[in-house]
Amino acid sequence: MLTNDTQELVFQSVRKTATAIEAEKPDLHDVLTSFVGLFEAFETIEAQSAPWDMSGLEMDKNQFVQGKSLLEMLPLTDFASRVPQVSEVMFPVLAKSFSTLGPVVDIMQDKEFVASEDGLYASMCHVLEGDEQALEATAREKGVTPYGFAFVLAQLVAPLLRSQSKALAAHFDLSGWTQGYCPVCGSMPSVAYLAGEGGKRWLHCSTCGHDWRFRRQICPACGDNAAKGLEYFYVDDRLHERAYVCHTCKKYLLTIDIREMAAKPNMNIAPIGLIPLDIKAQQEGYEPLTALPWNSFE
Structure with a gap:
């Protein structure tokens, strides 16, 4: 259940976000094309x-x-x-x-x-x-x-x-949830985004697509509470796209800061645009919170 902090957000369609990603990262064309059709089919079924x-x-x-x-x-x-x-x-x-x-x-x-x-x-x-x-x-x-x-x-x-x-x-009233896994289905997030005043962190479920609030300084995977917040890195000066890493469990979570974006990306397809960060994080010895078809490189 989204609170008033996010009810005003209007996220793009899957295809519009994919088109924007491909314009900046044309090498992701093939994988984007595959999953655009998939996520649009999910939405078609829901609508019908x-x-x-x-x-x-x-x-x-x-x-x-x-x-x-x-x-x-x-x-x-x-x-x-x-x-x-x-x-x-x-x-x-x-x-x-x-x-x-x-x-x-x-x-x-x-x-x-x-x-x-x-x-x-x-x-x-x-x-x-x-x-x-x-x-x-x-x-x-x-x-x-x-x-x-x-x-x-x-x-x-x-x-x-x-x-x-x-x-x-x-x-249902979903207030009071404090876990790093989804309150609806229990799955781990595929991506996080920062929105609203102060950059509140929202996690996006990899399975059912639900979004929920979660404290920024805590690792969703192991619950480690970093006093100064979790460390992160980025690539190609794209500071709004980050990989937050936990030194305790060696997991990472991709995150998009959407506070200054004119159009909010669709969070189902947005993680595919962060594959360069997946590659870097895994080269540094970290594992994704959730193994997905597009972030498993072996």
């Missing part, structure tokens, strides 16, 4: 989907302020009826944006697999449950690589998580 039913859902505020995320207390609302719509939108986008996944998508979009109760829906549930053994078994049965199978499934689950995340954040 019926509202989630929040009736009857209750959260334990005491457990919440102690660090238990909403989706640890409240399971994702049953989404079986939404699987055909999600797969219809996502399969063509995945095949086009990630050409190496074409054979995997061809097999997974088999009508019988999509419609079967123990097919696509069950596999998406395995992703949410973190059941790697079940995923690997199904991948072998379908004759596809476990990595490709899991990646495609994660992209099918993502728009559902993102849309319900917004519904949950609007429905």
Whole structure:
């Protein structure tokens, strides 16, 4: 849930931010093109989907302020009826944006697999449950690589998580949260941004896209409280783009200072524009808070 500090912010569309990044960093064209289509597809599904039913859902505020995320207390609302719509939108986008996944998508979009109760829906549930053994078994049965199978499934689950995340954040009081992981789904942030008077720090969830406030001098990964604040570095005199590093856990978090920007970047695609910082941070011996498809270089 965003407070008044951020309600006035109007973030750009995914494509507009990607275009601005590419104008300054043309070498990122290919990776930007792939993920623009992906994030736009997420937004398409959200816009076309019926509202989630929040009736009857209750959260334990005491457990919440102690660090238990909403989706640890409240399971994702049953989404079986939404699987055909999600797969219809996502399969063509995945095949086009990630050409190496074409054979995997061809097999997974088999009508019988999509419609079967123990097919696509069950596999998406395995992703949410973190059941790697079940995923690997199904991948072998379908004759596809476990990595490709899991990646495609994660992209099918993502728009559902993102849309319900917004519904949950609007429905519940999320004040009192002090953790460096997402109050809605429990994932780590993909990027942070500084906004408002004094440069308040907001973290952007790598999984569901929720934004939450977090103190600037604390490492989101290990909770280390640096007396003088976390150290950071930047590249090519781009001071507004920074990698904050923690000497305790050796993790880093990419951060954009948006206070003086005329147009606020879309935070889903913005981290891709910071790949040069990912490279530098990892060369210096630090690891990202969250391993993402575009910041894993091995």
